[in-house]
Amino acid sequence: MIESWNRQAQLVNNRPVWLEGLRVHPAYEGKGIASQMHHFLINYWEQNCGGIVRLATISARTQVHHLCQKTGFNKIDEFFFYSWI
Secondary structure, eight states, X not given: OEEEEESSSOOBTTBOEEEOOOOOOXXXXXXXXXXXXXXXXXXXXXXXXXXXXXXXXXXXXXXXXXXXXXXTOEEEXXXXXXXXO
16 A cells, blocks of 8 residues: 655655655554654654655555554555566
8 A cells, every 4th residue: 555645745856755664573563652653754754854755555554554544644556466476
């Protein structure tokens, strides 16, 4: 699933910025750590940079989808993995 967040209608260097690699160790999941990191990054971006922010996440990670919706991201597309036989 690809999410997009755009509070200001501008791009940085004519390209969107992608949030990637935000992970929490499984032993610490469910404690709000990912939410805190996500909110920090979005707030920092909004106050200091602006533009379009996008992220991609696995469709099964519904917790991430909920967090994204709460912070203004909109689903714009889905993609699927294929493997060679």
